[in-house]
Amino acid sequence: MKLFSSVNDVTDINALVAEALKLKQNPYANQDLGKNKTLGLVFLNPSLRTRMSTQKAALNLGMNVMVLNMDKEGWALELQDGAIMNGSSVEHIREAAAVLGQYVDIIGVRSFPGLKNRAEDYNEEVFNKFVKYCGVPVVSLESATRHPLQSLADLVTIEELKTKPRPKVVLTWAPHIKLLPQAVPNSFAEWMCKADVDFTIAHPKGYELNTDFTQGATITHNQDEALAGADFIYVKNWSAYEPYGKVLPGNEDWMLTNKKLGITDNAKVMHCLPVRRNLELSDEILDGPNSLVVHEAGNRVWAAQAVLKTMLESL
Amino acid sequence: MKLFSSVNDVTDINALVAEALKLKQNPYANQDLGKNKTLGLVFLNPSLRTRMSTQKAALNLGMNVMVLNMDKEGWALELQDGAIMNGSSVEHIREAAAVLGQYVDIIGVRSFPGLKNRAEDYNEEVFNKFVKYCGVPVVSLESATRHPLQSLADLVTIEELKTKPRPKVVLTWAPHIKLLPQAVPNSFAEWMCKADVDFTIAHPKGYELNTDFTQGATITHNQDEALAGADFIYVKNWSAYEPYGKVLPGNEDWMLTNKKLGITDNAKVMHCLPVRRNLELSDEILDGPNSLVVHEAGNRVWAAQAVLKTMLESL
């Protein structure tokens, strides 16, 4: 594997999930593979879980890790081809990516969307230019439209904890006060659509995701209907795809509570974190027995380690 | 040891000091202990000595280290239980701490006081919530009211360099222009009160420390009287405990000079650093033969290594 940016980069998602769960049982068995190999983690945006879990995964594999907070420690990047660079950007992504590719064996890149220009975001201009110019394998640490390490960890969590062969999984929109990307729901949807689960998406009218990510999913605007009989509920806010990057008024009653949980089949509750308590998810759920959010975050290590191991094997 | 937040977490301070001095002689002897173990250092505030010395201590023990500048690289933390998170904080400390505990074996946390609400600071709300929710052993990298790695290094330094069995140690207040916490003097006092030293605290009226930390110490407002016959002088500014977080006018003449040093028994001069030259301590002392400040900072490594080694042994 030379690129991990979406579910489409994975030949066999079941095998990758199985690998992650195997690594969880035996984290340090592959340190010869990573010896004298270096992972570069490049952040254009903040990160806690991805930053720490991906480092840990690389260390488990015996790799070295170098972290670059590009926005704070490096130089302001120019993205436009042909630009006359007489403004505030100091270095073109062509050089920055190519140079980083000289120093590391695998690069992880985080680059959030601007949420202003849909075409630019959905073309993944920053991430794709990084991939194009760096010349080494690249792992997405969340790009404008996807967060595949998160989705893999989510699927690992579902596989690890499911109590029936084909669980019902519901992605349900949640309220928020900020403008959030569609990356996590897009990515979760495209992974669930390929996984052996019964997958439903519930959201208020106007929050339809790009249909490229939701082929095969049941989609409803009725949250109660979606929750009925659910085994896993994935709670997440996102801004509208059309009109792009908008927050629609209302819908505060979409916050998941214990009462709504009562409709489900004692569903486990997931969230990618960070979560705004009592806005997206109530305290009672987050502190209750059905919450998987910390366990799920823990599985980020094994997801990243499975991806890095696969990449190391193909270097 | 599962927690290192104050002298009260240490069963035998003499044994811990002896361990630190032993590690100083043989820093790399315990690398099997730290193999595949990870230390996470979480900074909510700036740090130079603690950041570097604790990393070095962990590396000496064969550990991996991951550093997180929470304030700059992660997300703004919510501390209040029950908060409806519709403001500027992005992640609750409950999740942040619990998630970090998934990725590391030991966590170090630095969290300064706000110096506005005494009860909140002295309840150690941030530090204690981190301990409560992270689920792994925690080392204080300086909390609102204590800096135990500093105090252990200070005691190591005194034990290493004392020339009589029970030296006279004086903590003396120094002038400053900023509002500083009481963490270092509190901590130094509680360690000295348990150590085999003759301990005196000198400060202007109004700078009385919380008496929980000073049981057994001689306390005076007469600096000259305190300095007479001293073997070690610990210079430090702090703001008032009552009224909380205030700086009282005057007292500029409390800065230690060579003239005042003449009253002592050729005392060695200590300071936790950073120090404001010619405000807290004169150039002549810092650049003179009696200053221990750099040596003392060097001992931070062995203090941290003794604590981490003890924690690794109890994992």
Next chain:
Amino acid sequence: MKLFSSVNDVTDINALVAEALKLKQNPYANQDLGKNKTLGLVFLNPSLRTRMSTQKAALNLGMNVMVLNMDKEGWALELQDGAIMNGSSVEHIREAAAVLGQYVDIIGVRSFPGLKNRAEDYNEEVFNKFVKYCGVPVVSLESATRHPLQSLADLVTIEELKTKPRPKVVLTWAPHIKLLPQAVPNSFAEWMCKADVDFTIAHPKGYELNTDFTQGATITHNQDEALAGADFIYVKNWSAYEPYGKVLPGNEDWMLTNKKLGITDNAKVMHCLPVRRNLELSDEILDGPNSLVVHEAGNRVWAAQAVLKTMLESL
């Protein structure tokens, strides 16, 4: 070698270049040398290439690396001797440097010039105080007036790729919109003047470099004349030395283009990066077959590794 701050610190530059090229062939052969040795990288300014390539070099040698962004993670430094520190600076460089020297075996320091006071910059006050007070070997990661790791990598690149025994190397000034230091051109000039090359410097009137760095170079204001027959062209902007730190109007036509490249002997084009496209260097050159900028940046690893190896051998 205890100090690497200029070409004058190197006994035999040809041997150092040969060492770098040998390490490029066999990067991991010297890991016993770096075992339990720690490199501290201290940044007072941003850095991408230097940050990453020097880390990588140290890791290749089996060293541990600790990075400190002094400006963001540590404390504001006071540089003046005798200062009464009652302003915004929190720690004197005397203590900061001395303390860091307690934690690491070799220190790298980056400190840009202020470009306001020439004497202060050319006295290298920050860098030299760091060297004076830290007590361990120091590598310059670019100081006010020199960038020797860059220049060594540049010479390594020329030696690696030259097709005649004594190539013609031209340093040519390029337009910019910001006020840039003279460190890279100074340093490149002093290295080329000692190397076995035919060295010419071309710049508009008013951009004369300090002659301490250019002894033996041919200097011209006629760019075309300089480019004629060139084998390597080193493109770089700098601000004036006299009057210090000024940008003179005009000279936009000094940007290197393919047309100008036609005058040369099919010269290879070098730049230290970051480069402002279509201001300093045209897209057509950077994306064309004559550009060495990425390859040259890659060689930063081997330059740093040769220097660190030499230092480790003399610890």
